[in-house]
Amino acid sequence: MNIGIIGAGAISNFLLQKLNGRQDIKIKSIFVRDKEKYQSLESNFQVTLFTDLDAFLDSDIDIVVEAADLHAVKSLIPSVIKRKAVVLISIGALADVELLKEISHLSNEYKHEIHLPSGAIGGLDLLQNAHALGLVTGVSLTTRKPASSLIDEAIDEAKVVFEGSAIEAIRQFPKNMNVSIVLSLAGIGFEKTRVSLIADPHIDKNVHHIEIVGDFGEATFTITNNPLPENPKTSYLAAMSILGTLNRLDGRLRIGG
Structure with a gap:
């Protein structure tokens, strides 16, 4: 499976380092706005940089990983989904209901999947299963x-x-609450999913506690995230969830879901 990445930040560098040298999954192309700034990636990881979206999508790639920001999702993904399947990292963009409708429609029309990694949390398969009957x-x-x-x-x-x-x-914390959006999409929606955000001077890691109640019973999860060693602003688990998503897409044995 050949991968194209939008963006060249911490997540992109993590994937380049972990996938470099693998034969089953390869990063072949990277879309950036400033080619000169990231030129070293071509020699370091044997990838090709693009600043033209059409040329990027025409390159030898099977799937696109969005690893940029909310703006990139809004401005680029509607065009990308017409031609390639997408792994979407900046999930907070889907809080824009009109954008969610648009890319969902395009995904159905052009028969390209949108994959949403679980990011810095877990338990989404349980939530989806528990909500199978609403x-x-x-x-x-x-x-x-x-x-x-x-x-x-x-x-x-x-x-x-x-x-x-x-x-x-x-809306109030666009850089901090991506996890609330993927949790909402997996379960009972944006309006019904309740969120509390706490600033704690006594911790140095992010802690997410999830509670689910329904006819199936009750479930609770607590996840304490270590930061990505290369970039403390990024969750290590969030980065690994993208790698895990790509590994599962390329495999034949699917567990859970």
């Missing part, structure tokens, strides 16, 4: 983050900085 009644996410990553003021005790729906969480 009988999950409650989903909540409580996220605790180091206070300095959320607020400017110095605090001595944990402080709730947001409580409300997932749709409002991503």
